[in-house]
Amino acid sequence: MGSPVYIQIHNQLRENIEGGKWQVGEKIPAERELAAEFGVSRMTLRQAIQTLVDEGVLERRVGSGTFVASRKVQEKMAGVTSFTDLMEGMGKVPSSKTISYHLTIPSQSEMEKLQLKGDEQVLRMERIRYGNGIPICYEVATIPAQLVADFSKEEVTTSYYRTLAERSHLYPGHAIQNVSATNATEKISSAVTPSCE
Structure with a gap:
């Protein structure tokens, strides 16, 4: 076919x-x-x-x-390392500022990549990630809603991978991460601050 x-x-x-x-x-x-x-x-x-x-x-x-769009760096990672672990490994204090957090309908591409059925929702989360109070990146994450149904918002936004491991004993085996440098939109510019509370 x-x-x-x-x-x-x-x-x-x-x-x-x-x-x-x-x-x-x-x-x-x-x-x-x-x-x-x-x-x-x-x-x-x-x-x-x-x-x-x-x-x-x-x-x-x-x-x-x-x-x-501007060219993106795509990295296929085996043994996924969370942002929290990455920052701590560099001797920095990780923190996050949540910009958006809501359930939504996945796009066709997301359904295929996450192997979701037509009636399944995803959690769309946008965060600014900090290292020692300095903005490092603006992250957009799409997560199958069923994986976080029993987690609090704080657990998910603080360190999703760590919470997934500690609460559900689930460990991501691989991931594809797209990283790009681009001009900040007005939304991102207004959200990014020098430090995170």
Whole structure:
């Protein structure tokens, strides 16, 4: 059985980007134009684009369109180390500031990567992570809701991996981490402070 149509379009769009058809920061054609080019509905085309957005390949800008995102460093990690453990290993005091924490419906890409069913929700968590009170990164995490159903918000936002190990005896075996340097949005700029309480 062949791949779903939106995946085929996703693959072609990604190939175009990696091949240099559209450069970093360049706006890609409008959904209507791309849908006509591929001979599919705008809904199918939108699904393909959203998958690329979830992967960090494209980024949507309200009122402007969809653009090729800055290059990201993708690291496949075996024996996952949490941010808390990483900071402590460097002799720094880790802390976090939660910006957003809510249950939501996963995107198609997230459903596939997390192997979720259509009726399952995810926890979407956005945090600023600090080392010795200095902002290190802005993190967006998507977690299957069933894994944190019995955890308090404080347990999840303080150190999710550690809580998962101590409370559920579950240890992530591998992960794919996308790291990128980009200009801060107004939302991130207003949220980041020199220190974390």
